[in-house]
Amino acid sequence: MRTVLILGGTGEARRLAAALTGVRVVSSLAGRVAQPSLPPGEVRVGGFGGVAGLTHYLRAERVAAIVDATHPFAARITSNAAAAAAETGVPLLVLRRPGWTSGPGDRWQRVPSLEAAAEAIRDAGRVFLTTGRQSLPAFAHLTAPWFLSRSVDPPEPPLPPNVEVLLDRGPFTVETETALLRARAIDVLVTKDSGGDMTAAKLTAARTLAVPVVMVDRPPLPPSVEAVATVAEALARLESATDFRSSPTSATSS
Numbered sequence: 001m002r003t004v005l006i007l008g009g010t011g012e013a014r015r016l017a018a019a020l021t022g023v024r025v026v027s028s029l030a031g032r033v034a035q036p037s038l039p040p041g042e043v044r045v046g047g048f049g050g051v052a053g054l055t056h057y058l059r060a061e062r063v064a065a066i067v068d069a070t071h072p073f074a075a076r077i078t079s080n081a082a083a084a085a086a087e088t089g090v091p092l093l094v095l096r097r098p099g100w101t102s103g104p105g106d107r108w109q110r111v112p113s114l115e116a117a118a119e120a121i122r123d124a125g126r127v128f129l130t131t132g133r134q135s136l137p138a139f140a141h142l143t144a145p146w147f148l149s150r151s152v153d154p155p156e157p158p159l160p161p162n163v164e165v166l167l168d169r170g171p172f173t174v175e176t177e178t179a180l181l182r183a184r185a186i187d188v189l190v191t192k193d194s195g196g197d198m199t200a201a202k203l204t205a206a207r208t209l210a211v212p213v214v215m216v217d218r219p220p221l222p223p224s225v226e227a228v229a230t231v232a233e234a235l236a237r238l239e240s241a242t243d244f245r246s247s248p249t250s251a252t253s254s
Contacts, residue, residue: 004238005063006039007081008070011198012095014039015231016069020238026061030070030077054084065238069095073132073192075219082222094227095234099193099218100203107212110193114138117190117214121145125187128180129163130202131216132192136160148184170198177205190214 003024006013017025017039025041028048048054058066068081078094085092102108111117114131118139121127127145129136133155139147140158147163149155155165164184181189181202189206191199193215206213221227228234 002064013069051083097195099195128186130191
């Protein structure tokens with residue numbers, strides 16, 4: 001039986017794991033969330049130990065295909081997956097939901113990094129950070145803004161000096177996001193271009209209240225990496241690929 005390794009605990013990763021049939025599915029989670037939503041099938045938690053560790057795993061487990069369905073900002077994992085796939089000859093497919101696009105009434109400023117986002121809000125008043133708990137060190141040096149930071153698990157230092165931490169997990173509604181922006185008198189929203197519906201309500205709320213948005217762009221994918229936008233496309237690619245059916249690691253396993 002062929003083995004498909006799915007990297008990531010996103011909603012797309014879970015749906016793909018549930019949809020794959022006739023193969024062994026192993027889902028690999030980074031372990032950064034205390035109580036993640038688990039996909040069906042085999043689950044492993046924790047890193048592989050860089051490119052060398054992932055390469056060893058692919059060969060030892062005779063993996064026939066890798067699907068990188070990690071968060072769009074998990075650039076290191078994606079880079080390691082691309083390097084390990086090139087080393088072993090295992091086909092790699094990246095599953096990335098489309099990013100968000102601005103529309104009429106939106107007041108977005110796109111920036112290339114968290115550091116650029118911090119510079120953009122240096123003189124802001126009340127800032128709503130929805131960039132994840134691991135991003136807070138990028139804003140820790142700012143003393144002027146007041147921050148509301150929302151994450152699933154508590155963040156670790158360093159943190160901005162004026163920060164209120166809100167622990168919550170999506171999906172969120174437009175009504176609750178609008179009420180939150182009003183109650184905290186938010187002047188600017190900072191977010192990553194994660195895409196998807198689970199956390200998009202904050203953008204609608206910001207548009208309704210004319211709150212500016214600082215949008216951090218996604219990191220680029222490694223060159224020569226194939227990417228699809230939907231679970232259906234990923235399934236079709238896996239089911240039709242001759243390189244998947246031939247299981248290249250069978251010849252390179254150690």
